[in-house]
Amino acid sequence: MPDRLAVGLVSRxxxxxxxxxxxxxxxxxxxxxxVEGTIFGNASQEPPLLDGTFQLYIGSPxxxxxxxxxxxxxxxxxxxxxxxxxxxxxRAPFRAIEDLRGATVxxxxxxxxxxxxxxxxxxxxxxxxxGDYQVKETGxxxxxxxxxxxxxxxxxxxxxxxSTVAEEAGMNNLGDATxxxxxxxxVSVNTNEAWASANRDIVVRFLRAQQRATDWLYGHRQEASxxxxxxxxxxxxxxxxAWDFFTGSGALARDxxxxxxxxxxxxxxxxxxxxxxxxxxADPDFCINDGYLREARGG
Numbered sequence: 001m002p003d004r005l006a007v008g009l010v011s012r013x014x015x016x017x018x019x020x021x022x023x024x025x026x027x028x029x030x031x032x033x034x035v036e037g038t039i040f041g042n043a044s045q046e047p048p049l050l051d052g053t054f055q056l057y058i059g060s061p062x063x064x065x066x067x068x069x070x071x072x073x074x075x076x077x078x079x080x081x082x083x084x085x086x087x088x089x090x091r092a093p094f095r096a097i098e099d100l101r102g103a104t105v106x107x108x109x110x111x112x113x114x115x116x117x118x119x120x121x122x123x124x125x126x127x128x129x130x131g132d133y134q135v136k137e138t139g140x141x142x143x144x145x146x147x148x149x150x151x152x153x154x155x156x157x158x159x160x161x162x163s164t165v166a167e168e169a170g171m172n173n174l175g176d177a178t179x180x181x182x183x184x185x186x187v188s189v190n191t192n193e194a195w196a197s198a199n200r201d202i203v204v205r206f207l208r209a210q211q212r213a214t215d216w217l218y219g220h221r222q223e224a225s226x227x228x229x230x231x232x233x234x235x236x237x238x239x240x241x242a243w244d245f246f247t248g249s250g251a252l253a254r255d256x257x258x259x260x261x262x263x264x265x266x267x268x269x270x271x272x273x274x275x276x277x278x279x280x281x282a283d284p285d286f287c288i289n290d291g292y293l294r295e296a297r298g299g
Contacts, residue, residue, distance in 0.1 A: 002034040003202050008045055008057035009037045010108075011140025012232050013159055014242050015081050015187045015252070016058060020231045021224060022213035031205035042109045042139040049074055049192045055199070056206065057190045061266055061287070062112035062275070064190045068287035069280040073194045076284075078207055078293045081187035082259035085251045086114070087163040088121055088174040090155035091148060097125040097174050106138040106147050106156030113186070114157045116269050121180045142232075160245045161238035185262035193289060200292065207296035211256055218247050218254055256293060260284055 009016050019037055022028045028035045037058075040048070045057045046067055058080055067074040094100055100122060107115040119129050127133055136153055138144040144156040145166060157177060158166055167173055189207070196203045217224045221243050229239035246252040253259070263284040270276035280286075 002029070002032045003205075005033055005035045005056060005202065005206060006054050007035055007037045008040045008048060008054040008059065010059045011039060011041065011142050013141050014085075014161070014228060014232070014246055015159075016231070017224065017228050018080075018210050018213040018217055018252070019058065020227050021217055022209045024227050025213065025216060027209040027212045027216075028206075031209045033202070033205055033209065035206070035209075041143070042137055044109075044111075045190065046074065049190065052192075052195065055191065055195055056203075058187060059190060060108075060112045061185055061188045061190065061263065062270060064188070065267060065270060065280075065284075065287045066111075066275060069276055073192050074287075075191060075193045075196070075289045076188045076258060076263075076287055077191050077196065077203065077289055078189035078210070078256045079185065079187075079253040079258040080189060080256070081251055082185055082253045082257075082262055083249070083251050084117060084177040084181055084184050084186055085159045085246065085249070086117065086157035086177040087160075088118075088155060088177065089148065089158045089163055089166045090172045090174050091151065092170055092172065094154055094174070095172055097122060097127070100155055100174075101127055101132050103154035104134045104136050104152075106144045106153035107135045108140060109137050110135075111275060116273070117157060117177050117181050117184075121175060121177060124180055161232070161234050161242040164238050164241055165234065181265070183259070183262045183265040185259045185266055188258060189256075196289070196292065200295075203292045204296045207256065207293050211293075211296055214252065214254055214256060217243075217252070221247075255297075258284075258288060258290065263288075 048054045064074040225239040229236045
């Protein structure tokens with residue numbers, strides 16, 4: 001009987017394609033795993049990782065860093081998306097970042113991810129939070145796209161292919177987040193070390209299947225795009241554009257390694273915003289256990 005794993009996912013975005021491939025192609029089944037991915041939205045991943053609702057979570061590293069700095073058991077065990085893949089998308093009336101004065105910008109939440117990047121992008125154009133614009137929590141990229149269409153927000157960071165979907169709907173692309181934040185570990189594979197250390201073989205098998213799926217994605221543009229189009233969901237042409245972007249830029253880490261320079265940038269931002277204690281370690285090793293990944297890769 002396969003071992004069951006509950007994996008938390010933020011939203012239906014391209015970061016999850018390796019997991020969907022591993023399900024579709026039987027890579028998890030080959031490892032005797034039954035993996036269920038659950039969309040968890042913008043709720044914190046900390047409580048469900050601590051109480052065992054999820055054994056693994058594919059999401060941002062910020063909350064894990066904060067938990068580990070406070071002496072908690074959460075750890076980063078592998079990479080996923082090692083750079084930002086977002087563009088600032090705005091409704092038709094807004095044609096430049098400077099036009100967003102007084103506007104409402106959608107963010108994931110106030111403690112991680114897009115909030116920090118929005119502030120960096122707008123500050124570079126003389127707009128500072130909270131005086132010059134408002135923000136609204138929307139959750140991940142698909143609900144943020146819905147909020148843009150409905151007009152409940154004026155702008156928001158959107159990843160590929162949702163940024164393309166928005167532009168084809170008549171919205172404006174105001175810039176690439178990597179031009180403002182070049183180094184950032186955006187998505188990682190996270191776990192509760194107390195559970196993982198007691199279930200090491202399961203963790204290794206999961207990561208081995210994910211690595212196999214990532215390799216398969218890079219080598220199968222058409223088939224991977226069909227899976228992405230079905231699961232996102234998105235038109236096939238846009239899923240193919242997303243494959244080109246994520247593989248061409250290396251944004252989806254082929255070796256599943258964590259971007260330590262990007263992690264250091266995350267930590268610096270958390271420290272500057274008071275979300276990480278000033279005395280927290282400067283080296284990200286305090287919140288990482290990459291031994292599971294090394295074993296999964298045969299190292």
